[in-house]
Amino acid sequence: MRRERLSVLANEKVGPYTLLRVGRGRIDPGGPGQFFMLEAPGRLLPRPMSLCLALPGELAFLIDAIGPGTRALCALEERDELHVLGPLGNGFRLDVERPLLVGGGIGIAPLPYLSEALGGPPAVLGFRSDWHAEAAQLVPNVQVSVEPTFVTALIPGGMDVLACGPGPMLEAVRGLAPTAQLAWEAPMACGYGACYGCAVEIDGAIKRLCVEGPVLCAA
Numbered sequence: 001m002r003r004e005r006l007s008v009l010a011n012e013k014v015g016p017y018t019l020l021r022v023g024r025g026r027i028d029p030g031g032p033g034q035f036f037m038l039e040a041p042g043r044l045l046p047r048p049m050s051l052c053l054a055l056p057g058e059l060a061f062l063i064d065a066i067g068p069g070t071r072a073l074c075a076l077e078e079r080d081e082l083h084v085l086g087p088l089g090n091g092f093r094l095d096v097e098r099p100l101l102v103g104g105g106i107g108i109a110p111l112p113y114l115s116e117a118l119g120g121p122p123a124v125l126g127f128r129s130d131w132h133a134e135a136a137q138l139v140p141n142v143q144v145s146v147e148p149t150f151v152t153a154l155i156p157g158g159m160d161v162l163a164c165g166p167g168p169m170l171e172a173v174r175g176l177a178p179t180a181q182l183a184w185e186a187p188m189a190c191g192y193g194a195c196y197g198c199a200v201e202i203d204g205a206i207k208r209l210c211v212e213g214p215v216l217c218a219a
């Protein structure tokens, strides 16, 4: 893990989302499902973001502008600079025989990098509109569902599910695939275990998602 000031290379629109591409500097991209803390201009605390793509010399993050921090990140321009810390947390285990990637909404963010690491396995992605579904272009070998059809309708049995998405989607995936690997979210202040801001109760146990997750086994 290291912290560096990196330069913005580009900020591209993908449907309603923004793909923020920064020069990599000497930061290791880590593994799929790991995350980085990104300085959000004008905000006190950095914001956690999954690595979306690790093109040579770059780190790319897919961002949904839902509040002041993410809006500031999406407004960055070429040659602006920001501090980036990472890679952080535990990502997806890649030792799976029949991988199926499952994503919902902005939860597809870590899947392009995960798909590359696994050689382009099948993926099922769910979105709330056709506009949001434009982000499916970032993931190869996909089947897309748009609400009112939920992505869980596209999950066949017998697959090793690796999923990221909103909490209710992850709970539903967990019911269908008890051995799934699930990438959870919680608001995070430090990203490396010091503040307990990300502590969540899962099955009666308190876990700091930034160090014990964000990817946890469903079982």
Ligand SMILES: Cc1cc2nc3c(=O)[nH]c(=O)nc-3n(C[C@H](O)[C@H](O)[C@H](O)COP(=O)(O)OP(=O)(O)OC[C@H]3O[C@@H](n4cnc5c(N)ncnc54)[C@H](O)[C@@H]3O)c2cc1C
Pocket (backbone or CB within 6 Å): 035, 047, 048, 049, 050, 051, 061, 062, 063, 064, 065, 066, 067, 068, 069, 070, 071, 106, 109, 110, 184, 185, 186, 187, 188, 214
């Ligand atoms: C490990 C991890 C990886 C993430 N990866 C991505 C990513 O790749 N792309 C992306 O767009 N977002 C990602 N997020 C979510 C992102 O960090 C938050 O959306 C962001 O911090 C919100 O900041 P804000 O200032 O824009 O909005 P805020 O004003 O901080 O939040 C807006 C609303 O969202 C709620 N909220 C904020 N953060 C979270 C959270 N983590 N979980 C649940 N509710 C939250 C707040 O309570 C508030 O209601 C990730 C979060 C985690 C923990």
Ligand code: FES
Pocket (backbone or CB within 6 Å): 187, 188, 189, 190, 191, 192, 193, 194, 195, 196, 197, 198, 199, 208, 209, 210, 211
């Ligand atoms: S974000 Fe500080 S302990 Fe997890």
